[in-house]
Amino acid sequence: RQSVHIIHSICMVQGRILSIQSHTVHGYVGNKAAVFPLQLMRYDVCPINSVQFSNHTGYKSFRGQVLGGAELDELVGGLCANDLFNFTHMLTGYARDKSFLSSIVSVVKRAREVNHELVYVCDPVLGDNGKLYVPDELVGAYRDEVLQYATIITPNQFEIETLVNMSIRSLEDAVKAMDAMHDKGPSVVAISSAKIAGYDGIVALGSQRSSTGAVERCAFLIPELNHRFVGTGDLFASLLLAHFDKSNHVLCPALRQVLVTMNRIATYSAENDSGDGELRLIDCQDMIAREDDKDTPIQSIPLN
DSSP states (O other), X not given: OHHHHHHHHHXXXXXXXXXXXXXXXXXXXXXXXXXXXXXXXXXXXXXXXEEEESSOTTSSOOOEEEOOHHHHHHHHHHHHHTTOOOOSEEEEOOOOSHHHHHHHHHHHHHHHHHOTTOEEXXXXXXXXXXXXXXXXXHHHHIIIIIGGGOSEEOOOHHHHHHHHTOOOOSHHHHHHHXXXXXXXXXXXXXXXEEOOTTOSSEEEEEEEEOTTSOEEEEEEEEOOOSOOOBSHHHHHHHHHHHHHHHTTSOHHHHHHHHHHHHHHHHHHHHHTOOSSOBOOTTTTHHHHHOOOOTTOOOEEEOOO
């Protein structure tokens, strides 16, 4: 009996995740960047693809299909009809139109009727480097419809600036922006990357507000590589979901571990880049499963 119990403990999944994101046949973005790492970390992931493209849109061309809100509702209806709509977490990323985001909100509400403690991780994919790559109407849809239901939000600098209508140039600016984001709903805010005056590298920041209003914040400096990869935001959100869960819902140690893992993957991918700018996730599976910060260049930044 003891051996059976040990085997059961080893094999037991960490949780069951509904992941609604993009999908590409080639490369690692959206669900392709999220599902495999989460499975390696012992999560049962149920992916719904918001789009299915031949490759990501950074290539010279792409082809594929877009999932509409009605199609999303149909898939969820099928899960419900078979008593399969039960999740511990929900993760969402790239969406192309407002109606699809509205359907996502309906799915979140429905999932919380089944599990009131469901953790919803929202990656508000809007754009980067000062440029939107989704329709303008999605900004308002996130502000007015989505954010109030998110447990965790993982914007980059441009996305949080856009959503709270603030510019971030200093650590103080970032703290104000995260506080403003808390006011819109999410109890956990993790800025995946920001350029902060006075810091040579990429800065990631986190803020966790408790039900009593107490706030814990942290910031980390990450070496900037001379490479750009697509899918890093999707990977960041999925890893944060897992490590936040494993840390018993304590943000700062979870965020540090995410950044350590991301740095290892990005460094390896840069050293083995064939010119396509794709993350080498399959090669990096041991790095994904590894949970330590040995020999890491990640540095903590004091926040007042």
